[in-house]
Amino acid sequence: MNTVLELKGISKIFAGTPVLDNIDLAFKSGELHALVGENGAGKSTLIKIISGVYHQEAGKVYLNGKEVHFATPNSAQKAGISTLFQEIQEIPEMTVAENVFLGREPRYKNSPIVDTKQLKSEAEKLVKRLGLNIDVSTKMRELPVSSRKMVEIARAMNHQASVVIMDEPTANLNAEEMAALFRMIDELKKNRTTIIYISHRMNEVFSLADRVTVLRDGKLIATLNNDQYDEKSLIALMIGRELTDLYPEREHSIKEVVLEVKNLSLGEHFKNVSFDVHKGEVLGLAGLDASGANAVTKTIFGLCGKPEGKVFLNGAELDIVNPSTSIKQGMAFLTEDRKTQGLFLNQNMVNNFTISALAKVFSNRAFMKKKKERLESNKMVDKLQIKTAGLHTRLSELSGGNQQKVMLGRWMLDRYKVLIMEEPTRGVDVGAKSEIYYHINKLAEAGLAVIMYSTEMPELLGMCDRILVFSGGELKAALSKEEATQESIMQHALVR
Ligand SMILES: Nc1ncnc2c1ncn2[C@@H]1O[C@H](COP(=O)(O)OP(=O)(O)OP(=O)(O)O)[C@@H](O)[C@H]1O
Numbered sequence: 001m002n003t004v005l006e007l008k009g010i011s012k013i014f015a016g017t018p019v020l021d022n023i024d025l026a027f028k029s030g031e032l033h034a035l036v037g038e039n040g041a042g043k044s045t046l047i048k049i050i051s052g053v054y055h056q057e058a059g060k061v062y063l064n065g066k067e068v069h070f071a072t073p074n075s076a077q078k079a080g081i082s083t084l085f086q087e088i089q090e091i092p093e094m095t096v097a098e099n100v101f102l103g104r105e106p107r108y109k110n111s112p113i114v115d116t117k118q119l120k121s122e123a124e125k126l127v128k129r130l131g132l133n134i135d136v137s138t139k140m141r142e143l144p145v146s147s148r149k150m151v152e153i154a155r156a157m158n159h160q161a162s163v164v165i166m167d168e169p170t171a172n173l174n175a176e177e178m179a180a181l182f183r184m185i186d187e188l189k190k191n192r193t194t195i196i197y198i199s200h201r202m203n204e205v206f207s208l209a210d211r212v213t214v215l216r217d218g219k220l221i222a223t224l225n226n227d228q229y230d231e232k233s234l235i236a237l238m239i240g241r242e243l244t245d246l247y248p249e250r251e252h253s254i255k256e257v258v259l260e261v262k263n264l265s266l267g268e269h270f271k272n273v274s275f276d277v278h279k280g281e282v283l284g285l286a287g288l289d290a291s292g293a294n295a296v297t298k299t300i301f302g303l304c305g306k307p308e309g310k311v312f313l314n315g316a317e318l319d320i321v322n323p324s325t326s327i328k329q330g331m332a333f334l335t336e337d338r339k340t341q342g343l344f345l346n347q348n349m350v351n352n353f354t355i356s357a358l359a360k361v362f363s364n365r366a367f368m369k370k371k372k373e374r375l376e377s378n379k380m381v382d383k384l385q386i387k388t389a390g391l392h393t394r395l396s397e398l399s400g401g402n403q404q405k406v407m408l409g410r411w412m413l414d415r416y417k418v419l420i421m422e423e424p425t426r427g428v429d430v431g432a433k434s435e436i437y438y439h440i441n442k443l444a445e446a447g448l449a450v451i452m453y454s455t456e457m458p459e460l461l462g463m464c465d466r467i468l469v470f471s472g473g474e475l476k477a478a479l480s481k482e483e484a485t486q487e488s489i490m491q492h493a494l495v496r
């Protein structure tokens with residue numbers, strides 16, 4: 001196979017720290033080449049160098065044998081390298097159609113004026129071809145995260161690119177959207193497009209990749225054909241050790257009810273949902289798109305206004321108004337949307353950790369507060385093994401998985417009664433996943449009631465004492481650990 005894109009001796013330094021060290025790598029025409037490695041290994045940095053976001057300190061990039069220097073992602077795109085970045089890159093106030101054609105809007109002949117009619121019809125065509133069910137006149141900000149990600153995928157697909165780079169494309173997608181993405185990937189491969197695919201989901205790497213390259217601490221560890229590795233050996237290459245138990249054991253005995261949900265309904269999202277969560281329990285919520293499972297978690301935390309029905313916290317009725325009143329009553333919430341709802345990307349680690357715990361944990365005396373904040377934040381960095389240059393680091397400078405850890409750390413700084421989590425390990429590498437699971441278990445053992453909404457079924461099965469399955473806005477089943485399997489969950493999730 002011909003080499004399309006080649007990297008020779010690529011090195012990158014951030015703030016004095018080498019992040020990529022002398023990387024040599026060749027991508028072949030028509031292959032799907034997976035890039036794997038721990039959080040902070042340098043995967044996103046590497047593809048940002050290829051696509052003109054960052055510039056390397058040393059080394060060269062060749063496209064079809066010619067050395068290239070891309071000043072911006074736009075110029076990379078013009079040369080045939082289209083990139084879907086890990087973080088959503090969108091303009092929320094603009095429509096889907098405008099976002100898809102951003103910077104390449106169809107214009108009236110010989111005029112700088114955008115042909116809005118054509119823009120809309122082209123966007124509709126594209127969305128339809130990709131099998132998406134999205135109204136292109138909707139503003140981006142009105143869409144759920146998963147649809148926003150699909151719009152970005154559509155944008156990346158919409159080029160006659162010879163190389164398409166995808167950095168964690170499935171991190172925000174539901175099952176149907178994932179199927180649509182995989183259809184698009186098939187289409188690209190038929191056209192001999194080279195795909196560079198970054199993912200922490202090993203099953204995707206196994207089913208999609210022709211070859212895989214492992215990065216660790218900025219170094220290229222190995223490039224392997226798909227018959228040269230199995231899950232165990234690949235994970236060992238990634239984290240530099242064998243992983244024995246991804247899901248650590250937890251002591252669990254049935255204790256008293258902490259949260260009681262009674263006949264909860266929210267418009268057309270879900271109706272008459274009732275369940276209990278016990279002290280020390282990890283309760284899973286599962287369901288396909290629009291099943292209601294995710295709407296229930298958001299509603300209980302106060303993100304959807306006042307629902308019908310009642311929720312009791314330790315016997316007293318919970319007053320559901322908005323997130324800040326919920327936090328005051330003892331609820332914690334890890335959001336799935338870390339970029340727009342979760343983190344303050346322009347602020348440092350300390351501020352991101354302490355934002356929700358400020359009033360409670362920390363004394364009001366400024367001097368004491370600063371010291372304590374730093375101390376507690378440092379502990380959290382150690383505990384969660386966050387890879388960072390220091391507490392002064394802005395969140396935007398952390399790798400995606402390390403940002404996720406900061407978000408989790410925030411809720412571990414204070415004592416809450418109920419912790420609701422959406423996609424707790426999204427974008428987190430396998431080694432760090434097992435650490436996060438360990439800490440969730442510790443929180444549960446200490447008496448917290450944990451509710452976990454996740455689309456990663458192995459995670460629900462590995463972590464939860466019970467799993468509630470939703471479909472069509474109704475609670476269809478409550479499965480015990482013994483009853484829960486991928487099949488039994490799907491069976492109930494598909495019932496309408
Ligand atoms: N803009 C930046 N400024 C300073 N340091 C950065 C910047 N971007 C990334 N880094 C650092 O470079 C290292 C590699 O980050 P990168 O985002 O490439 O990791 P990754 O392999 O994509 O990880 P993840 O799986 O978590 O997305 C990390 O230690 C990160 O903190």
Ligand SMILES: [Mg+2]
Nearest residue numbers: 044086399400
């Ligand atoms: Mg990354």
